[in-house]
Amino acid sequence: MTKFEVLSGPMSITVCAETAYDAAIEALQWWGDCTPAVQANDHRWSLAEEVTVRRVGSLRRGTRFA
Numbered sequence: 001m002t003k004f005e006v007l008s009g010p011m012s013i014t015v016c017a018e019t020a021y022d023a024a025i026e027a028l029q030w031w032g033d034c035t036p037a038v039q040a041n042d043h044r045w046s047l048a049e050e051v052t053v054r055r056v057g058s059l060r061r062g063t064r065f066a
């Protein structure tokens with residue numbers, strides 16, 4: 001498995017996954033489970049419109065998902 005860095009708004013985590021898409025899905029699931037319902041309405045906990053996924057150690061721009 002490959003390590004990917006997943007970024008969106010305040011979320012910045014590293015995930016091991018087969019593909020960038022799988023990393024994005026796993027990160028979003030983790031974010032939903034970890035964000036308390038009370039804070040979910042707070043704009044600081046909201047994710048950006050795009051999720052950017054890049055391979056750890058890579059200098060490439062990364063893959064963006066809407």
